[in-house]
Amino acid sequence: MYDDNNIFARILRGEIPCKKVHEDDHTLAFEDINPKAPVHTLVIPKGKYVSATDFAEKATDAEIAALMRAVRKVAALKGVDASGYRLIANTGVEGGQEVPHLHIHVLGGRTLGAMVPSK
Ligand code: AMP
Secondary structure, eight states: OOOTTSHHHHHHTTSSOOOEEEEOSSEEEEEOSSOSSSEEEEEEESSOOOSHHHHHHHSOHHHHHHHHHHHHHHHHHTTOTTTOEEEEOOOHHHHTOOSSSOOEEEEESSOOOOSSOOO
């Protein structure tokens, strides 16, 4: 069940400000409020999708294509497409997802190290 009051829904409605990086018909990209790397931008669909699972099941092909194209656009705008970057979509409880609206983290600007912390 999608929560209309999650923080990213409120950003999409303009109720909470964000530092916008990119916007198109299907997506919005903005700076993470607590950056973990010199580049840390979030890319979200404008549609009401809780997670990557929900998005893959219900989004249109146009929405899915737009999200990946927006990610690539953000990488270029942030200047990390040549140096490299990491995409993360935390999903569900064990994935560590905190905000229940699908978001792709675009991280870069330094060597990012291990993909996940060891136990
Ligand atoms: P996740 O753990 O994958 O759900 O990541 C949620 C991310 O949202 C975290 O990196 C937070 O720093 C970020 N975040 C939370 N609130 C805001 C906000 N108002 N603007 C931008 N980023 C936010």
